[in-house]
Amino acid sequence: AVVSTQSTGKTGELLVRKWKKSSTIGKKSDWVYEVGCPPLSQSQTTESMWESSTTPKAYRQDSKTHFAWRIQPLPWPMSNYKVTVENNTIIIKTENKKYYKKLKIEDMDRYNFPLIAKHVNCAHANSTLMISYEKPPPVLQLERAIYSELCKVKPIQDGDMDSCKQQ
Numbered sequence: 767a768v769v770s771t772q773s774t775g776k777t778g779e780l781l782v783r784k785w786k787k788s789s790t791i792g793k794k795s796d797w798v799y800e801v802g803c804p805p806l807s808q809s810q811t812t813e814s815m816w817e818s819s820t821t822p823k824a825y826r827q828d829s830k831t832h833f834a835w836r837i838q839p840l841p842w843p844m845s846n847y848k849v850t851v852e853n854n855t856i857i858i859k860t861e862n863k864k865y866y867k868k869l870k871i872e873d874m875d876r877y878n879f880p881l882i883a884k885h886v887n888c889a890h891a892n893s894t895l896m897i898s899y900e901k902p903p904p905v906l907q908l909e910r911a912i913y914s915e916l917c918k919v920k921p922i923q924d925g926d927m928d929s930c931k932q933q
Contacts, residue, residue: 768785768786768787769783769784769785769786770782770783770784770785770786770797771783771784772802773913773916777830778913778916778917779828779829779830780801780828781801781802782799782801782802783799783800783801783802784797784798784799784800784802784804785797785798785800786798799825800826800872801826801827801828802825802826802827803825803827819839820839822837822838822839822840822865822867823837823838824836824837824867824869829898831900831901831906832887832898832899832900832901833871833873833874833898833899833901834896834897834898834899835869835896835897835898836894836895836896837858837867837894837895837896837897838892838893838894838895839893839894840865840890840893840894840895841893842860842862842864843890844888844889844890845861846860846861846862847859847860847861847888847890847895848860848861849886849888849897850883851881851882851883851886854870854874854875854880854881855868855869855870855881856868856869856870856871856881856886856897856899857869858895858897869897871899873905874905877904877905877908879902879904879905881899885899885900885902886898886899887899887900
């Protein structure tokens with residue numbers, strides 16, 4: 767598997783994390799975005815066919831202290847949403863049965879940390895449902911250690927492949 771991350775240079779805040787995995791026979795797959803929002807797909811940019819603008823889209827946008835998602839457009843009031851934690855998954859349901867979504871925190875799964883319902887926070891504004899989960903102290907320590915290691919590495923600019931020569 768190949769992972770690609772993009773973060774802000776000054777604060778180290780994670781902007782994008784995407785994975786590309788090969789099948790058992792070596793076939794390459796598309797990038798799977800774990801954090802951040804993927805660019806528009808070909809079907810969204812063609813004139814003949816595109817995805818509806820009213821279809822809710824969820825994307826993860828973490829902060830230093832929380833795993834966070836934004837789901838939009840979701841026009842109903844906050845009282846319509848029920849957010850629970852089941853089987854290490856955050857589940858979002860609506861009372862009117864018009865929306866259902868499961869959110870996994872792959873970071874927590876990688877380290878075998880259980881999700882605790884009291885760490886989930888919800889807010890709703892401007893047709894956007896915001897879900898956040900407080901990062902546990904061990905995850906914060908791991909992220910600080912990773913950031914300190916990444917600060918030691920010289921970043922590769924677009925097209926700068928001289929530092930990646932094969933041996």
